[in-house]
Amino acid sequence: MKITFWGAAQTTTGSFHLLETRGTKVALDCGLFQGRRSEFYERNQSFPCPPKDVETVIFSHAHIDHIGNFPNFVRQGFNGRAFATHATMDLARALLLDSAFIQQKDTEFVNKKRKKRDLPPVEPLYLVEDAEKALEMFVGIGYYKWFCFAEGFCGKFLDAGHILGSAQVELDVKLDNGRDHRLVFSGDIGRGGREILRDPETPSEVETLILESTYGNRVSEPTANLRESLRVIVERVAARGGKTIIPAFSVGRTQEIVYQLNNLFNEGKLPRIPIYVDSPLSANVTEIFRKHPECFNLPTVEALRSDDDVFGFASLTYIRNVQESMALNNHNGPCVIISSSGMCEAGRILHHLRNSVHDKRNCVLFVGYQAENTLGRRLIDGEKRVKIFGEDHIVQCEIQSLQGFSGHADMNELHDYVFRVHARSGNLLQRIFLVHGEPEAQEPFAEWIRTHFDVKVVVPKRGETFEIT
Ligand SMILES: [Zn+2]
The missing domain is CATH 3.40.50.10890 (Rossmann fold)
Incomplete structure (x- = not known):
């Protein structure tokens, strides 16, 4: 299996990772890159392969940096299915339509300015109709139910405790050599001990973990009081x-x-x-x-x-x-x-x-x-x-x-999560890819994991591909 890191690689926005085994391509998340306007259009327009070649997209949760580029993915030719929890699917409806509306308004504003400078108008990244088409591709799946969705791929959602409907994606993938391999994509991990949402769950028998690292070096205020x-x-x-x-x-x-x-x-x-x-x-x-x-x-x-x-x-x-x-x-x-x-x-x-x-x-x-x-x-x-x-x-x-409301696990909570995954996986856990973080948070976190566990830790760059055998 090949994993290509494309978005949220050494940054916290535009989550997109591509898996490929036995000729089947599956994307994890299709998030909007949010940054300077000059980079916004180009970054969001480019993908590691033509969208029509991807069979399935699986979404971890409905934050716009995890789902917000999906209408554009569809506009550029994706024609498969998109799996998410039921709550993520409902949130996606509200958020993608809102996002399309914002793209259109934003482009009108930019084009007014461009007209004054005699520049040709630009197109919005996507329209409301693209978002509507994208929403038709969603399939809602409950937590803990195994679903087999493409040749060589079965998946299951575990609670990530980050926002309503947020999930860790547990995947059993048949490798090119016929062996089964368990890969878990953490999505964004919540703090635990929160109002309303459940604590993040611990996946087991994990061989490859793609883990967020937003606060890999920062301790948040306690959630109590x-x-x-x-x-x-x-x-x-x-x-x-x-x-x-x-x-x-x-x-x-x-x-x-x-x-x-x-x-x-x-x-x-x-x-x-x-x-x-x-x-x-x-x-x-x-x-x-x-x-x-x-x-x-x-x-x-x-x-x-x-x-x-x-x-x-x-x-x-x-x-x-x-x-x-x-x-x-x-x-x-x-x-x-x-x-x-x-x-x-x-x-x-x-x-x-x-x-x-x-x-x-x-x-x-x-x-x-x-x-x-x-x-x-x-x-x-x-x-x-x-x-x-x-x-x-x-x-x-x-x-x-009042800062204790943060939706992301802090440094200690991320350490605790790695301890728990390791306890449930033991020697099976071979490698951890850190994504969704800035390098200054990722490097100390990677070093901490290396000193505590015999696990390969990688902080992938955008566009880097890794082979899992
Ligand atoms: Zn999030």
Whole structure:
């Protein structure tokens, strides 16, 4: 079998790995490369082989850097089947249509600028109709069910505990020499001990492991007490008549915050103030969460017995339409507004920040990682003057950050995962490929594995191919 690493190789975006045995090609993930606009188009257009030659794509989870280039893959000729868990399939519908819409809007904006410079227009990476065609190719498979999908390939999904529907892909592959080989693709691994989602499971008898390494060198804050920290902030800000503005991604983070607030509400610990989730995509994704209790952990399933909607309570309103969102600008008095995007780069959150940052009664509460050069990072770094919609704003509100909500296992949790896989695989475990990480996180992680286990560890580059015999 040959494995070619194409995306998420020494980077954390554009996940795509190609397997080939006995003339059959199977892709793991088909994610969008998200980076500088100059690289975006070219990187996403190129694949290691013509898409029509690939028989099957298997998706680990529905984050856009794992599924977001699939409509383009289909547009370029892929005509096979795409396997994913049921929840991933439902999330893919919401996210790929949203992504296609964004591609089209973004291209309109770019083409306006190009026209001024007398440059020819560019095409969007894909259209809504390509996303619709791609969605027809999905086949939903439950966790733990073996499915044989191509000559020499059988697979099974194990929970990865990262986002709703996230899976580790366990594959039994018939090698060119006729021997069976177990390969596991971890997808993105969650932290464990989380609200809503189950802990990541441990695959067994693994021979080759393709493992994510996002936080291979970083320890995250513990997950305990996030609810209490959230309560303290919301209560303090409400008591002084302020608004708590929470920038949060639509998938996962928003539902986690809502779930925590729901529990605080049930416990009578939430101040009696209105709470708004202002994002149509977040509202749609929350609907998908409600439909997939099979992905929940035991405490959440038990909570559902006494509370049939853990993502809704009396003081919470989901806002879809633009007029209602704009009306929030005139809201006086304390409230909580959860809106996207999570790094404050686009979306409705910008309107709420524009209206709030100058008032010292308010608080902007970050619950996720803020990348460099984003408005979110500038606010967290304490900049006192920021640009929002091209205008200068003086920041006088409180800025807070609760970082334990991360969806990725940290360094210690990744170490623990490798220990567990090794314990269940023993000498069978021959090699680990580290993907989905920056080299500064991957190298120390690779070194740690080499010192603890007799296993070959490789940090593949984009385009590198390895032979497994
Ligand atoms: Zn992910």
